[in-house]
Amino acid sequence: MEERTAGTGPSGGSRTGRNLPAAIAVGVGLGALVIISLYTIKELFLLVIVGAVGVGVVELIRAFASRGIQVPTVPVLAGLAAMQAGAYWGGAVWLLGTFTVFAFVLLIWRMFSDGTDGYVRDGTASVFVLFYPAMLAGFAALLLAPEDGSHRVVLFIAVTVASDIGGYIAGVLFGRHKMSVISPKKTWEGFAGSVLACVAVGAWLMSWLLGGELWQGALIGALGAALATVGDLIESMIKRDLGIKDLGTILPGHGGLMDRLDSLVTTLVPVWLLLSLFV
Structure with a gap:
């Protein structure tokens, strides 16, 4: 999430045009959906993942199509669902194996669809979307699979959300030094706010929910802040x-x-790896 300058517009949005009240309402609604699915029937959360990431996949495919890059929607979405199921019920090996199978499916699909022109371009983009975000989302299923998986997922999401909130607040109040030309509204002060918020939330939830050490949660938080920022910059580049x-x-x-x-x-x-080591 990019940092913003302080102040609001006449409709309740920020000066950059972002409707902050609507953003908060949406965030609360999504959070409630996640918590309810996690702590009722865990498998419902898999459906939430497939639904949310599936929409993200379609958005990315449409964005590529605007530049003449063709990615087939049906096999990517099928791969997303299969990777979630494979990861949850079979583990990391099944996640990797399912990804490999569907990568070949996509390359073969393109072989018989639009001829040879643009095959490398379209095939590369298709495997890219299968990996980002579809395959990476499979690690949420790996987080969910253990008996305490609901707590692990909550820690992961809370740390990432803390990065956005901490960066936003610190950027609005103290942001002066630009961080990157890729995303010019990001500042080093905002990044510091992200790190502090993530470290605090990570340490608290690691101790409270998972019975771990404070330093373990702080390490997860610090790494989460850094990689959440990298994720924002990657999408900005796209x-x-x-x-x-x-x-x-x-x-x-x-x-x-x-x-x-x-x-x-x-x-x-990285959160999945660290939690596998610590818990």
């Missing part, structure tokens, strides 16, 4: 290359679902 501002408009005050998933999918793997 949007700049494609010449678009947002990948979608489905979430008022946020943009598209991929505009919310960017930082989540990049933090999933």
Whole structure:
């Protein structure tokens, strides 16, 4: 999430045009959906993942299509669902195996669809979308699978959300030094706010929910802040290359679902690895 300058417009949005009340309402609604699915029937959360990431996949495919890059929707979405099921019920080996199978499916699909022109371009883009975000989202299923998986997922999401909130507040109040020309509204002060918020939330939830050490949660938080920022910058690069501002408009005050998933999918793997070591 990019940092913003302080102040609001006449309709309650920020001076940059972001509708902050709508963004907060959407965030609360999504959070409630996640908590309810996690702590009732865990498998429902898999459906939430497939639904949310599926929308993000479609947004990304449409963005590529605007530049003449063709990615087939049906096999990518089928691969997304298969990877979630494979990861949850079979583990990391099944996640990797399913990804490999569907990567070949995509290459073969393209072979018989539009001829030889653009095969490398379209095939590369198809495997890219299968990996980012579809395969990376499979690590959420790996987080969910253990008996305490619901707590692990909550820690992961809370740390990533803390990165956005901490960066936003610190950027508004103290942001002066630009961080990157890729995303000019990001500042080093905002990044420091992200790190502090993530470290605090990570340490607290690691101790409270999972019975771990404070330093373990702090380490997860610090790494999460860094990689959430990297995720934002990666998506900014994609949007700049494609010449678009947002990948979608489905979430008022946020943009598209991929505009919310960017930082989540990049933090999933290291958080899963660290929790596998610590818990």
